Amino acid sequence: MDKPLIYFCISMVIGCLCAFILKNNLVLDVAIAASFFICIFLTCEKKYTLIMVGFFILGFLSFNFYFDINLDNKSSYTVRIITKNKFYAVGSYEGRNINISGNIFDVNEGEKIRATGEFKKDIDYSKGNLGTLKVKYIENSQEDIISHLYSFRKNIYRKFYWRLGENNTAKIMSVAFGDTSYLSMEDKYDFKKLGIVHVISVSGLHMVIIFKSLESFLNLEISIIVAAIYAIFTGAQAATLRSLIMIIILKLSKKFSKNYDAFSALSMAAMVLLMAKPYYVIDIGFALSFLSTLGISLFYKKLSKILYRLPDKINESVSLTLSAQSLSMPYVLFTIKNFALGFLLGDLFLIPMYSVIVVLSNIALVTCFIQPIFNILCMLINIVMAAISGGTSLLVKISPPMVYMSTINIIFILSLYPCYIFIKKGYEKFKFAPIILGLAIIIYQYNFFPKIDQVSLKSGSGFIVRYKGNNILISNYKIDNDEEKSELQGRFNVNSFMTNFEADYKIIINKKYLIYIPKAQGINNVIQVTSLDNNSSVIDLRGDRLRYKTVNWIENYAIMKIDINKENKKIDLPKSNIDFEIFMDKVIVYEY
Structure with missing residues (x-):
């Protein structure tokens, strides 16, 4: 088996995932675990099979050990x-x-x-x-030493604050020291829109800069110790620890004349972190850090060769950015459901300047007790920050808007790549697959039959009424923010915005049903669906309660998965899992 650490890491990750899935779905958990064991028994040598099973069990137990601790009986x-x-x-x-x-x-x-x-x-x-x-x-x-490090971080904030002002200091604390608590929402949005949000997470970029600087005047052992202290000082996030572990493995492999393998080092880093924090297996930051690094390891050299006509510095930056995005982008689309189209502009023009800020800020950190040197460094930082501020303002204006997508659209876009691969390999029939998928999605999103979804929003809740391409969001608060509207359009495929914050809303569906959404009262929304034929109420939804009225199985309506023998029966359902369709004079309620 070549590079066994990769397989051991995969086994541990699946073990952690199975421990998590077991908390929610036993059948799915058994299916995943059984499939994994069948695969390794059929494809791996016996000695490696036993080791992989061992790492699977290790991941499973570490996840359960982390969460299964009794704290109720302590005083x-x-x-x-x-x-x-x-x-x-x-x-x-x-x-x-x-x-x-x-x-x-x-x-x-x-x-x-x-x-x-x-x-x-x-x-x-x-x-x-x-x-x-x-x-x-x-x-x-x-x-202790950790509390002193946190206290020192507060003191350095004050020192920068008096020299550089609140806004610049907030960015420096975020970019150089991983403390985002001072960063404004506007600045966070700018980082997000330009696709450089990774710069405020102390990761490979920061650790490489710090370690190279340390190695220039310290030996390896002391450099590792100082880098570890810096990792604690900046919050010891998953990306920071991942890069620290990989750097240590790289340096020790050179010292002991061993070949360094990036994939094995990445696997070792993941295993060490999952042992300490097994919940990282479902942590977005952890996944993005490892996927970005894996993408760079897989595709950086290939992309660099393809883009050989570009100047070296631009080639390096573009290749690094695209390779990092190659695996992290699909994950971002599925989890966060948005994507920054302006990421190349941010990486090309702003990341180099922020790298300078990281160096200058850390030198200022070390020399903060020598006031003249600290003052000179703050002057230099101020100049670079002025350039960054101007560049950010310009790039935010010219960058394309954030793209928000629903899950079904993401699946369609990502399915195009395997279709392309199959077509390239000679399977011509796959050229029809995107057309079929596209038509299926159009039919799915068109909603030939009326449908209502209840959704949780940033500042309240709302209902989305869907019918024949019209997707109307009625929220219980005013949505004036263009960014929030854009996000909701992408996530829920909404094309009209209304609010019952100040008035009632009545929507007639198919000339048979009246959807009545009265003026919002408090944080909960209320909805009522009434038959226009006899003015009888079909469904009342108030807060977390769903009330069924005038229900008769034979004559009027059918409600799936609900005991409807008793009239006016109440039942609790999660807010986000309430859907119904009106079809053939029947109300069909779905539970998930």
Whole structure:
């Protein structure tokens, strides 16, 4: 088996995923696990098969061990404060994330506290969060090297603030030190639109710059120690630790005269991180970091050869950007459902300047106690930031808008690539596949029969009425933000916006049914569907409650998967999973 670490890593990832899926769907979990075992038993040598099964079990157990811990019976808790705002904090208890509320006004980020309180279990698997600790009082707090690093980061913010102003300092803290808490929503949107949001995550770009700088005047061992301290100082995010582990493997392989393999190093980094934080397997930041690195390893040299006519620096930048996007873009489309078309402009013109900021800011960090040198560096930083500000303003104006897509459209776009591959290999019949897929999507989105979806929105909720290409969103608050409208158009294929914030809405469907959405009251929306023939109410939806009225199985309506023997029966359904269609004088309610 060539490069066995890759297979061991895949086994561990599938083990973690199976542990997560088991919490929600036993049948799907068994199907995935069985398929995996059949594949490895049929394709791998016996000794490697046993090792891969071992790593699968390791991933499965590590995920369960992380979340299956009982905190309810404790009277006091020792917690490290990771992030904090005025009302709540996120802490680390025995390496596990928990929310913290209550009497925490006097605690600071980085501190290790012993607190008395009540813990309520409420697991959020995507964030590795076990629940919320409501603190009654704090027994004591401890300071150590980590708390001093957090305190030093606050002090360096103040120093930059007095020299560079609030806006520039916020960008420096984000780009150079990974602290995005000071960054405004407008700046975050600019980073997002220009496709350079990765610059505010301390990752390979930052660690390579830092490590090369350290190696120029320190030996390897001390450079590794200082780089590890820098990783903790910047928050020890998944991308930071991934790049640190890969750099260490690279440097040690050279020292011990071993060949460095990027794929094996990437696999080792993933396995180490999943052992410590198994929830990373469903973490978007973790996935994007590894997919981008894998894309660079696979396609950078090939793209560089294809673009050989470009000047070297431009070739390098474009090849690096496109190879990083090759695998991360499909993942972004499926998870975040948006894509920045202006990513090339941002990477070509802004990333080089931000690289200079990373270098200057870290030199300023080291020399902050020498005031004259710090002042000179701040002057240089200010000049570069002025250039970045002007460049950002110009690029934001000329860059194409963000593209938002629904899942069905994403599937169609991504399916074009395998169709192209098959056609290129001589399977001519696949040239009809995009046409068939396109027609299927058009039929799916046209909605020949009326349909209503209830959706959760940024500041409330709403209903989408769909019928023959008309997709009307009625929200319980005014949507004035063009960015939010664009996002909703992409995600939900909406072409009209209305609000029942100030008035009732009545929509007649197929001259048979009246959809009545009264003026919004509070955060919950209300909807009623009435038959125009006899003015009888078919469905009432109020908040999280779905009430069925005037239901008669034989004469009027059919409701699937619902016991309709009793009139006016109530049932709880999740908000996001309520769909119904009116078809052949019958109301069909779908549950998922």
